[in-house]
Amino acid sequence: MTRDPRRVLVTGAAGRLGRATLGLLAGHGIPATALDLHDPGDLPADRVVAGGAGDARAVREAVRGADTVIHCAAIPAPSLGTPEEVFVGNVRATFVVLEEAARAGVRRAAIASSFSVLGLPWAPRLLRPAYLPVDEALPLQVADPYALSKQADEATAAMMARRYDMAVVALRFPLLGGPDDQFPKRAAAYAADPGAGVRELWSHLDTRDAARANLLAVTRPVTGYHVLGLAAATTLAPYPTARLLDLYLPGVVRRATMPDRVTPIDVGAAERLLGFRAEHAHPVTPVDDLPDPDVAVS
Numbered sequence: 272m273t274r275d276p277r278r279v280l281v282t283g284a285a286g287r288l289g290r291a292t293l294g295l296l297a298g299h300g301i302p303a304t305a306l307d308l309h310d311p312g313d314l315p316a317d318r319v320v321a322g323g324a325g326d327a328r329a330v331r332e333a334v335r336g337a338d339t340v341i342h343c344a345a346i347p348a349p350s351l352g353t354p355e356e357v358f359v360g361n362v363r364a365t366f367v368v369l370e371e372a373a374r375a376g377v378r379r380a381a382i383a384s385s386f387s388v389l390g391l392p393w394a395p396r397l398l399r400p401a402y403l404p405v406d407e408a409l410p411l412q413v414a415d416p417y418a419l420s421k422q423a424d425e426a427t428a429a430m431m432a433r434r435y436d437m438a439v440v441a442l443r444f445p446l447l448g449g450p451d452d453q454f455p456k457r458a459a460a461y462a463a464d465p466g467a468g469v470r471e472l473w474s475h476l477d478t479r480d481a482a483r484a485n486l487l488a489v490t491r492p493v494t495g496y497h498v499l500g501l502a503a504a505t506t507l508a509p510y511p512t513a514r515l516l517d518l519y520l521p522g523v524v525r526r527a528t529m530p531d532r533v534t535p536i537d538v539g540a541a542e543r544l545l546g547f548r549a550e551h552a553h554p555v556t557p558v559d560d561l562p563d564p565d566v567a568v569s
C-alpha cells in the first residue's frame with residue numbers, strides 16, 4: 272500500500288538529484304514545487320520558488336499546498352565552500368525546511384544524507400570502519416564539516432519526527448552519477464589505482480535510483496524516523512571486493528561474505544522498509560588480478 276502525495280516540495284531542485292526527482296514525480300503525475308537558490312527556467316515543476324532553503328520566508332512560500340517534502344538542497348562536498356558555509360548552510364537549511372514544513376502540516380519527508388556521514392571519504396587520514404559491510408549502526412567517525420552537517424541533519428530529522436509525529440527518512444547516498452556523468456571516470460581511476468576508491472568503498476548509485484529511493488521514502492507506509500544506507504549492488508572497481516578489502520582494509524572484521532564485486536554496503540534495511548533495490552549498476556568488466564599492491568597502495 273502506498274500513499275499519493277498531494278504535492279511534493281523538492282529542495283535543491285536544480286541540482287543533479289533534485290532534477291531527477293522532479294522528473295520522476297512528473298512521470299508519476301505528482302504535482303511538485305521546486306525550491307532552489309536560482310530558477311534555471313527549465314525545471315519540470317508547476318511551481319518554482321527561487322530562494323534559500325535556510326530562509327524561513329522562502330521556505331514558507333515554497334511549502335504552500337505541499338503535504339510532502341524531499342529535501343536535497345545542500346553544498347554536497349566539504350571542498351565546495353568554507354567550513355562554515357558547508358556546515359552552517361547545510362544544517363540551517365535542513366532545520367528550516369523541516370520546521371517550516373511541519374508547521375505547514377507536512378507529515379512526510381525524505382532528506383538527502385550521505386555515505387560521507389560515516390566520516391571515511393573526507394577525513395584528513397585514512398580511517399577504518401569498525402566492521403564491514405557498512406550498515407546503519409556503524410559508529411560514525413566524523414572528521415570534516417560536510418560529514419558533520421549530515422550527522423546534524425540526521426539528528427534534526429529524528430527530532431522533527433518525534434516533535435511533529437512526522438515520518439522522515441534520511442537516505443545515505445553514496446557517490447551519485449550516471450553513465451555520462453562521474454561513473455566512467457571514477458571506474459577508470461579505480462581500475463588504474465584501486466586505492467583511490469577505498470574511502471568511498473568503491474560504491475556508487477545511479478541518480479535515477481536515488482530519485483526512486485526519494486519517491487519510495489515518501490510514498491511507502493512508514494512512520495517515525497529511519498536512516499537507510501543505499502548503493503548499487505556492485506562496485507565501480509573491476510576487482511573482487513574481498514581482494515580489495517584484503518589489500519586496503521586488512522584486519523577489518525567482515526560480518527558477511529562479499530562475493531565477486533558486491534558493494535561493501537549493506538542495503539538490506541532499505542529493501543525491508545521501502546522495497547528499494549537499485550536497478551542500475553555502472554557496467555564494469557571484472558578483472559581478477561589487482562595491480563601490484565606496492566604500486567597501488569598510497
Ligand SMILES: NC(=O)c1ccc[n+]([C@@H]2O[C@H](COP(=O)([O-])OP(=O)(O)OC[C@H]3O[C@@H](n4cnc5c(N)ncnc54)[C@H](O)[C@@H]3O)[C@@H](O)[C@H]2O)c1
Pocket residue numbers: 282283284285286287288289306307308309322323324325342343344345346347348360364383384385386387443444445446447448
Ligand atoms: N552528488 C553526490 O555524489 C551525493 C552523494 C551523497 C549525498 N548527496 C547529497 O544529495 C543532495 C543533492 O546533491 P546533488 O548531487 O544533487 O548536488 P548538486 O550540487 O547537484 O545540487 C544541489 C542543489 O542544491 C542547491 N542548494 C544548495 N544550497 C542551497 C540552499 N541553501 N538553498 C536552496 N538551494 C540550495 C544548489 O543550488 C543546487 O542546485 C545533497 O544534499 C548532497 O549532500 C550527494
